[in-house]
């Protein structure tokens with residue numbers, strides 16, 4: 001797989017505190033990557049390092065396969081970003097605000113109209129930004145991050161503070177950019193529900209550590225219903241199941257069955273009982289994606 005962003009043991013320490021600790025971030029090309037974590041988890045710190053705004057304490061960062069430290073300028077030319085609350089000149093219009101940034105990038109003036117069109121703000125091109133709603137300001141921030149036609153777009157909590165319709169607007173915008181422009185997009189959030197609906201890949205960070213990174217489908221599978229068994233001898237029970245060609249995950253105090261057709265469960269119990277294993281309990285664990293996420297981050301918080 002080709003990764004647009006690849007970090008290796010990325011670490012940032014503030015004094016004695018690790019804000020980010022040994023994070024191996026992998027963002028596949030052309031995908032929407034959801035970077036999830038509760039407040040203070042280390043999302044913004046990671047993003048600042050990816051954008052060269054902050055020096056890592058340890059570890060390295062590759063973007064487009066190149067070392068960020070060595071090829072910073074060349075890399076950042078192809079990256080667009082929106083980190084925390086963007087600042088504007090309220091007394092200037094949308095167009096004038098974008099013009100100040102366009103000059104820095106040196107892209108043609110025509111690009112301003114294009115990006116305003118992409119974020120659906122063409123109608124307010126010449127309106128002063130001080131009259132904009134939060135959602136409009138957020139879209140203007142995304143417009144400015146698109147001025148340089150980035151191949152990689154990094155959005156730090158772009159829906160923060162927006163109402164449900166504002167959130168949907170931004171979500172659709174991100175999907176459109178991914179599909180129509182083929183952009184690779186990193187979007188951070190503390191809400192799983194937001195990431196769930198747009199991301200292909202998810203990274204969950206908690207207390208500075210990456211505790212899950214895979215496709216959203218894998219995360220969904222992990223959160224499906226499971227059957228857990230309480231028996232008198234887990235190791236032996238597990239051996240019996242394996243030698244009978246049955247699949248199960250076993251730990252020191254439970255056996256969990258990924259498959260949960262009624263007939264499978266009945267078979268497993270029969271085989272165990274025939275082999276003199278005492279089956280004490282059969283429990284069904286129902287977990288939503290949200291509770292999987294909460295549990296992942298709770299374990300890390302020591303709850």
Ligand SMILES: Nc1ncnc2c1ncn2[C@@H]1O[C@H](COP(=O)(O)OP(=O)(O)OP(=O)(O)O)[C@@H](O)[C@H]1O
Pocket residue numbers: 014018019037038039040041042043044045046190
């Ligand atoms: N400049 C700094 N100096 C000292 N500590 C910092 C600094 N920046 C961040 N931190 C600490 O690093 C940790 C991670 O913060 P960070 O802003 O990266 O989290 P976050 O995941 O973006 O959270 P949020 O969802 O609230 O935006 C926090 O404990 C924070 O207090």
Ligand SMILES: [Mg+2]
Pocket residue numbers: 043044045156157
């Ligand atoms: Mg943050």
